[in-house]
Amino acid sequence: MSIEIRNIRKQFGQFTALDNVSLDIAAGELLALLGPSGCGKTTLLRIIAGLEKPDAGQVLFGGADATHTHVAERQVGFVFQHYALFRHMTVFDNVAFGLSVKPRRERPSPEEIRERVMKLLKMVQLDWLADAYPGQLSGGQRQRIALARSLAVEPKVLLLDEPFGALDAKVRKDLRRWLRDLHNDMHITSVFVTHDQEEALEVSDRVVVMDHGHIEQVGRPDDIYEHPATPFVTQFLGDVNLFHGRVDAGQLTIGSYAQALSQHQDADGDAAVAYVRPHDLDLSLQADGALAQGTVEHIHAVGPVVRVELQQADGHTIEAAVSKERFRALGIVPGDTVYVTPRKLAVFLKDAAGQQDYVI
């Protein structure tokens, strides 16, 4: 079922959690709401679920206004960060809960409930734990049970609030992939909230990046990563180096470095910031056409890429990531002076509002 969010506004006292947010979620899509804490992503999810009332705006489910529909009637599955399993019930009873509280006329027979619960438990690969209590399970197992429980009532929409936030890195990775597979099988419209950009980019069909109650950008993961729309998105999606310069009629100048841009053709000597990801920086021992130069401070050679930290004359650090081969060819050691050239940069003008560098 598709979801439309129209001009939602939500205020908590003086704090504006959501400021006029609109968003369309297609049926069967797996959407990630990504942003730092306090950006309003969880509030938006809770408003979709009906656990929170918006101050203004509408939520439409499949084209019908659901703004004032009670949670219990919205047919949403909600998965909480801390599982929210019923501790005094067995795993089986937890999963069966939604079916067993249905009004008598709609309630399936005990045999049918048993069959459906066991099917769900098999799907989350935990059927052997049916008689255990939540207290006896690991975090990853608990979250899978929570998911099975929310799916038992066959919701039209599945909402997950930082579902893997409380789990350790390895389990989180496994569950991510598993959620992706599950979604491919079930094709239920799903929205999940995360502050982990890697998770959002890896799992979802589309990512919504949020900050301060606004939507900054919506797009496919590769799109967002390759073409971030704002400085915030650029910085939030991964490590980035900042270079301050000017743009004049599509021509970027940073110190002695110059490059023609495809955008900003009407810029008139505006101050600008160029963002370059560490792996988009090449190192060289020659000064020709270099963006900047620095002294090698640290070299981290663990893993497939070598991360080199450079100290600029003005005290700023530059981080570059080069392949092992390139690193060996250069033969640099701490203390050497090297030059960096960008393969790809994202340039944003500092607008009249005095947009500041984001610090994360």
Next chain:
Amino acid sequence: MSNILNLRHSVLPGFRLSFGITLFWLALIVLLPFAALVYSTIGMGWDGFAAAVSSERVLAAIRLSFATAGLSAIINLVFGFLVAWVLVRYPFPGKRLVDALVDLPFALPTAVAGIALTTLYAPNGWIGQYLVPLGIKVSFTPLGIIVALTFIGLPFVVRTVQPVLEDLEKELEEAATCLGASRWDIFRRVIFPATLPSLITGGTMAFARATGEYGSVIFIAGNIPMVSEIAPLIIVSKLDQFDQQGATAVALVMLGISFVFLLVINLIQWWAARRHGAR
């Protein structure tokens, strides 16, 4: 067992010493008085014991004590849960004051409570004068005893249930709502089972306290033999008549009954804890 006692390399030092002190202290404070009670009663022989405890008046008093204690514990369970619920769930002006008020029955000397309640409920008292025309007599009846026992037992239930309700995550209710549960379903199947162990504990404590309560009851009860005379009063009056053995005999019977009650309740708790996943 040998495992526990032979923990040579335990991280926590001083096990033997502290365990020894614990045993000694429990023996001195708890077991010794019981032993004295049993010893004193044994001295009177079986016939003397049977005669002392089987008189109509003693039996009526014991029955009254446990019945009123039980009823007041049940009343406290219902209203104590309500009070705890309100204190945990709703913000309201004067909440801290109300919260402090709950402890008053703990802090008040029981005789003060007894006098205060009698003043209220006596036939010419503030509340009593309106109840008597309605045909409701509170003071000098078992009803008065229940009122007094309910008063002193309230904090036990509130103070045991309150922290458990505070720890109950809001998400549990939200999860249940999302699954389509009605408010009644949520209470019956999520909140109540989660607080049940604390309700049992609180109810047990209120009950245990009520069976032995003396100070606050004797004023309002009127102590009419066979009607409103509680077992602790029987014990005191036997002592007054220098019938020490008779007093210990009644005390022993009360101890026995209380012990059985506590045992049963502990079994229920153990069973409830197992249902919680043995953690």
